[in-house]
Amino acid sequence: xxxxxxxxxxxxxxxxxxxxxxxxxxxxxxxxxxxxxxxxxxxxxxxxxxxxxxxxxxxxxxxxxxxxxxxxxxxxxxxxxxxxxxxxxxxxxxxxxxxxxxxxxxxxxxxxxxxxxxxxxxxxxxxxxxxxxxxxxxxxxxxxxxxxxxxxxxxxxxxxxxxxxxxxxxxxxxxxxxxxxxxxxxxxxxxxxxxxxxxxxxxxxxxx
Numbered sequence: 001x002x003x004x005x006x007x008x009x010x011x012x013x014x015x016x017x018x019x020x021x022x023x024x025x026x027x028x029x030x031x032x033x034x035x036x037x038x039x040x041x042x043x044x045x046x047x048x049x050x051x052x053x054x055x056x057x058x059x060x061x062x063x064x065x066x067x068x069x070x071x072x073x074x075x076x077x078x079x080x081x082x083x084x085x086x087x088x089x090x091x092x093x094x095x096x097x098x099x100x101x102x103x104x105x106x107x108x109x110x111x112x113x114x115x116x117x118x119x120x121x122x123x124x125x126x127x128x129x130x131x132x133x134x135x136x137x138x139x140x141x142x143x144x145x146x147x148x149x150x151x152x153x154x155x156x157x158x159x160x161x162x163x164x165x166x167x168x169x170x171x172x173x174x175x176x177x178x179x180x181x182x183x184x185x186x187x188x189x190x191x192x193x194x195x196x197x198x199x200x201x202x203x204x205x206x207x208x
Contacts (some may be wrong), residue, residue, distance in 0.1 A: 056103070058129070060133075060186070061207040062179040063098040067091035070144065073168035074155030077134055077184055086134045088162075092175065095125040098205035099193075101186075114205040119193035130189040137182040138194075141206060147171035180208050 069092030077086045099120040105113050120126035153168030162168065 037098045056105075056184075057136075057182050057184055058101060058103040059207045060179070060181040060183055061100045063177070064097040064125075064197040065094055065095045065096050065140075065174070065179050066125075067089075067094040067174040068093075068172070069093065070147075070171040070174040071153075071156060071168070072170070073156075073162050073166040075163060075166060083098075083182070084136070086136055089133045089135060089138075091131045093130070094128045094131045096120050096128070097125045099126045101208040102205065104204050104206060111202065112204050113202055114201055115200050116198070116205060116207065117193075118197045119195055121195050124194040126194060127188070128188040131191075132187045133181065133183050134185040135181055135183045138176075139180040140176040142177075142180045144171040145173045 042199065053093060072087055072089045073084060074086050076083045098118075100116065100118050102114055102116040107113055117168065124149055148171070148187070149169040151168050151170065152164065153162035153166040154164030156162055156168060
């Protein structure tokens with residue numbers, strides 16, 4: 001099975017939940033979704049040592065995701081808002097076409113504001129290595145190759161931190177068209193955002 005050590009929040013060797021998809025808003029001084037990283041238009045590596053999840057959600061959409069090395073298992077996320085069940089999804093190498101990520105925040109004295117990031121248009125997709133997404137809702141048209149469903153995630157050789165007895169599945173490749181996803185955290189060892197555009201606008205303006 002393709003893939004290298006997908007791990008849950010707080011134990012991820014590749015990326016400690018500090019993806020550009022949920023960056024620090026340096027201009028406003030607001031930490032979005034409780035996960036920080038600089039939003040850069042070039043490749044960069046992530047190496048935060050300790051992250052506490054905020055428990056807030058963000059929306060992710062893409063025209064298409066093409067991935068190599070897929071694993072997924074069900075676990076509990078621990079955050080400032082309490083524990084919640086989540087599907088921890090790993091993709092060793094992922095291309096995302098026309099990526100959009102949005103987070104809506106309610107700011108005291110300001111009201112709702114939306115952080116939205118777009119990248120991967122113009123025929124050059126965004127690219128992530130060792131992508132890990134904690135999600136509780138996903139939709140789209142998916143195709144998996146060489147998939148195994150219902151395996152004990154604790155037996156996954158490439159997921160050493162998966163809890164024994166957790167419901168797991170894995171596949172050599174995954175393609176998802178019209179991806180729509182709700183996530184509590186995202187991480188990657190490297191995230192390349194071609195054609196990056198980031199906006200912060202008043203009101204509620206999610207990706208979908």
